[in-house]
Amino acid sequence: MDFITKAQLFAQDHFIVIAIVLFALLAVCAFFIARHNSRAARKHDTLCAKPLSLSPDEEKAVKVRYARKPKRVIFLLPAALTTDEDVNAWADAVAPRLGHAFQAVNVETIPQGLFSRAKYRVTFARLEELR
Numbered sequence: 148m149d150f151i152t153k154a155q156l157f158a159q160d161h162f163i164v165i166a167i168v169l170f171a172l173l174a175v176c177a178f179f180i181a182r183h184n185s186r187a188a189r190k191h192d193t194l195c196a197k198p199l200s201l202s203p204d205e206e207k208a209v210k211v212r213y214a215r216k217p218k219r220v221i222f223l224l225p226a227a228l229t230t231d232e233d234v235n236a237w238a239d240a241v242a243p244r245l246g247h248a249f250q251a252v253n254v255e256t257i258p259q260g261l262f263s264r265a266k267y268r269v270t271f272a273r274l275e276e277l278r
């Protein structure tokens with residue numbers, strides 16, 4: 148028997164197992180796509196808020212990191228896009244948009260390095276996990 152015949156016999160004998168594995172892979176892919184889309188929408192919603200109001204091209208320069216324990220959202224904004232006053236006002240205005248009970252915990256300026264530009268690191272954390 149050649150390889151194709153063996154593969155066809157295996158697929159006929161194990162059709163249910165193959166279908167379950169493919170369905171599980173499809174469910175995992177759908178989960179990660181939905182998570183990516185919700186995070187991208189949240190990023191756009193927070194960055195187009197009024198004190199900061201970045202354009203879509205400027206939004207691409209902003210990086211967002213997520214931490215689990217304690218649950219935090221960290222925005223890295225290039226310093227060339229905004230000022231200190233705008234970042235602080237934006238952090239206070241945007242915290243409710245991130246979810247239930249988020250608050251701006253830390254707004255710090257990271258100076259320019261040898262291979263990196265100056266940026267602001269804005270950290271949001273859940274209130275109940277800060278206690």
